[in-house]
Amino acid sequence: xxxxxSRLFGEKKLFGEKKRTSEIAVQRLGILIAHERNNRxxxxxxxxxxxxxxxxxxxxxxxxxxxxxxxxxxxQGDCDVLKVDIIxxxxxxxxx
Amino acid sequence: xRVIVVTSGKGGVxxxxxxxxxxxxxxxxxxxxxxxxxxxxxxxxxxxMGCERRVVYDIINVINDEAKLTQALIKDKHCESxxxxxxxxxQTRDKNALTESGVxxxxxxxEHMGFDYAVCDSPAGIEHGAVMALTFADEAIITTNPEVSSxxxxxxxxxxxxxxxxRALNGSEPxxxxxxxxxxSPKRVEEGEMITYKDVQELLRIPLLGVIPESESVLQASNxxxxxxxxxxxxxxxAYTDMVARFLGEKLPLRFVTYEKPGFIKRLLGGK
Numbered sequence: 001x002x003x004x005x006s007r008l009f010g011e012k013k014l015f016g017e018k019k020r021t022s023e024i025a026v027q028r029l030g031i032l033i034a035h036e037r038n039n040r041x042x043x044x045x046x047x048x049x050x051x052x053x054x055x056x057x058x059x060x061x062x063x064x065x066x067x068x069x070x071x072x073x074x075x076q077g078d079c080d081v082l083k084v085d086i087i088x089x090x091x092x093x094x095x096x
Numbered sequence: 097x098r099v100i101v102v103t104s105g106k107g108g109v110x111x112x113x114x115x116x117x118x119x120x121x122x123x124x125x126x127x128x129x130x131x132x133x134x135x136x137x138x139x140x141x142x143x144x145m146g147c148e149r150r151v152v153y154d155i156i157n158v159i160n161d162e163a164k165l166t167q168a169l170i171k172d173k174h175c176e177s178x179x180x181x182x183x184x185x186x187q188t189r190d191k192n193a194l195t196e197s198g199v200x201x202x203x204x205x206x207e208h209m210g211f212d213y214a215v216c217d218s219p220a221g222i223e224h225g226a227v228m229a230l231t232f233a234d235e236a237i238i239t240t241n242p243e244v245s246s247x248x249x250x251x252x253x254x255x256x257x258x259x260x261x262x263r264a265l266n267g268s269e270p271x272x273x274x275x276x277x278x279x280x281s282p283k284r285v286e287e288g289e290m291i292t293y294k295d296v297q298e299l300l301r302i303p304l305l306g307v308i309p310e311s312e313s314v315l316q317a318s319n320x321x322x323x324x325x326x327x328x329x330x331x332x333x334x335a336y337t338d339m340v341a342r343f344l345g346e347k348l349p350l351r352f353v354t355y356e357k358p359g360f361i362k363r364l365l366g367g368k
Contacts, residue, residue: 020288025244026295033251033299040255 105249107220115217121340123180135219146321159198282355306339
């Protein structure tokens with residue numbers, strides 16, 4: 001990413017050090033865009049419905065917060081993985 | 097006829113400036129071109145094109161059959177080629193008056209009139225007007241500033257192009273996407289304050305059509321109602337001229353992307 005001048009002079013400025021904030025921006029955008037694209041391309045139409053039905057089933061057995069469920073379809077190598085994250089309320093013992 | 101949408105998601109990045117310069121550039125290269133303002137309620141293309149006092153009818157009048165398209169089209173006075181026309185947006189009507197069938201009608205009329213290009217100047221956002229502007233696009237110019245919110249919004253608008261455009265919906269060849277970086281400051285990039293054009297391109301992963309430098313002349317141009325491409329000798333005019341040439345298939349190296357530190361760099365590289 002370094003340009004000719006910064007390679008010649010190093011990252012340091014003559015008058016004090018200046019943070020190269022553009023690198024932080026690129027890093028943040030990289031993570032954000034990857035995440036948003038993943039949601040866009042791998043979230044099929046049935047996902048909201050699936051989320052709702054899963055929630056109804058789970059709610060029959062455990063008291064859960066409607067917002068505390070997150071389902072995602074992820075690619076891991078050659079496999080598609082359906083990841084379901086459900087946060088149980090405090091005091092609920094998962095073993096029971 | 098090819099339909100090209102100039103879009104961005106984010107506001108204030110230079111969509112209208114780009115639409116005006118790009119459409120003018122196409123006309124200067126001999127193509128019969130119409131530039132259409134899709135920002136119903138907040139039209140500004142007429143001001144940037146310097147024809148605001150000649151607006152009589154607008155696109156909504158044409159859609160509602162209150163005026164003929166030929167009555168609503170305003171002939172541009174800056175291009176000597178006399179083949180550039182502006183179709184203004186309505187200033188007062190309800191946004192929903194811009195219907196999909198209405199836009200389709202206007203575009204097919206333009207095609208019958210022998211236009212080579214229709215340039216659609218999209219409003220900001222991802223609402224109705226922006227979707228209407230991109231619905232019939234064959235190609236899209238994603239106008240982006242080297243800044244986090246603009247890059248993110250550009251990625252969102254790419255998602256909308258890939259899901260809501262007519263080409264996406266009927267499964268034909270996808271809309272051809274081009275990245276145009278505007279308000280680029282090589283000096284700030286050099287100092288690590290601004291994202292490089294290469295980084296933006298790697299993030300968005302679409303081909304780069306051009307880099308337009310940040311310049312005082314953009315304001316000078318809009319003050320006078322002259323599309324920036326006509327400001328002879330300015331970096332912005334040359335960058336837009338290059339961008340039009342690349343759009344038409346010419347291979348040109350990028351200009352105005354490196355900061356030349358006065359004196360030293362000249363010695364190092366033996367001048368430009």
